[in-house]
Amino acid sequence: MKTLLLTHPLPARVFADAVHAIDARLPLLEYRPDIDDAALSDVEAVLGWRFPSGVAARLPRLRWVCSVGAGVDKLLVPELPQRVLVSRIVDVDQADGIAQFVVMMALRHARNLSAYEAQQRARQWQRQPDGVLRSHVGVLGMGTMGSAVARMLQAVGFQVTGYSRHSGQSLAAVLGGSDIVVCALPLTAQTRGLLDARAFAQMPRGSYLVNIARGAHVVEADLIEAVRAGHLAGAALDVQEHEPLPADDPLWDMPGITITPHIAAQSSPHTIAQQFVQGWRCLQRGEAPHNLVDRERGY
Numbered sequence: 001m002k003t004l005l006l007t008h009p010l011p012a013r014v015f016a017d018a019v020h021a022i023d024a025r026l027p028l029l030e031y032r033p034d035i036d037d038a039a040l041s042d043v044e045a046v047l048g049w050r051f052p053s054g055v056a057a058r059l060p061r062l063r064w065v066c067s068v069g070a071g072v073d074k075l076l077v078p079e080l081p082q083r084v085l086v087s088r089i090v091d092v093d094q095a096d097g098i099a100q101f102v103v104m105m106a107l108r109h110a111r112n113l114s115a116y117e118a119q120q121r122a123r124q125w126q127r128q129p130d131g132v133l134r135s136h137v138g139v140l141g142m143g144t145m146g147s148a149v150a151r152m153l154q155a156v157g158f159q160v161t162g163y164s165r166h167s168g169q170s171l172a173a174v175l176g177g178s179d180i181v182v183c184a185l186p187l188t189a190q191t192r193g194l195l196d197a198r199a200f201a202q203m204p205r206g207s208y209l210v211n212i213a214r215g216a217h218v219v220e221a222d223l224i225e226a227v228r229a230g231h232l233a234g235a236a237l238d239v240q241e242h243e244p245l246p247a248d249d250p251l252w253d254m255p256g257i258t259i260t261p262h263i264a265a266q267s268s269p270h271t272i273a274q275q276f277v278q279g280w281r282c283l284q285r286g287e288a289p290h291n292l293v294d295r296e297r298g299y
């Protein structure tokens with residue numbers, strides 16, 4: 001069962017080596033833009049991050065797509081035939097890493113660290129009224145990532161409300177009751193652009209956003225406006241709609257907005273390779289791979 005590696009912008013070689021360290025016999029093919037149809041004609045599996053335009057339609061024998069990431073949005077392209085199974089990596093270490101990142105950013109905001117950093121630059125030793133943390137955090141999305149985030153936030157003293165399709169509270173109520181909103185949602189047709197001017201208006205004045213999900217959850221122009229107007233205190237954006245974020249993007253220069261390059265946490269190539277080989281072996285035995293995605297729901 002030949003597997004096509006579509007890991008760009010991550011280097012395919014790293015994943016090929018990690019897979020071959022577990023099973024050297026697995027046939028792998030690294031994608032190149034000039035690859036011809038004959039080389040693709042017997043590909044049955046993909047291990048990847050995104051489909052380059054048109055490639056999904058050139059894989060007549062494709063049976064399984066395994067995402068190298070926790071999200072699959074860049075792989076669920078319209079031309080992917082319905083028969084193809086799609087699975088994703090579920091990595092508790094990555095979830096813990098993401099939770100650490102969120103806690104770091106939430107504490108930084110809640111404990112007013114940027115004000116002390118500004119004071120230090122001005123050589124000003126000035127105590128601000130500051131007490132034990134009791135801020136409310138709304139975590140949007142309570143899957144593997146959101147649940148780990150909620151647990152770790154609670155452990156350091158935040159009051160956490162989780163929001164999911166089944167949580168029983170409206171989004172408006174969760175946004176309205178949160179000093180900090182964390183986006184941990186999958187990106188689907190329903191969640192794209194969910195955090196827009198209307199959502200920001202529902203958040204309390206002075207509140208803060210942390211996005212560790214996908215840039216396209218946020219209408220970035222609306223976020224900039226909400227921060228510029230002083231309604232939101234700012235945001236920590238580990239993900240942006242256009243990655244890499246172009247050098248001339250206005251997000252870079254917005255006071256209060258922290259940009260990181262999609263590094264909140266990454267799965268190791270070894271973990272990805274392990275789960276991929278496990279899924280590959282399941283398929284060889286005629287069983288479904290683990291962590292299948294519901295293609296209708298998009299996660």
Ligand code: OXD
Nearest residue numbers: 068069070071265266
């Ligand atoms: C992701 C990942 O899906 O980094 O964003 O795994």
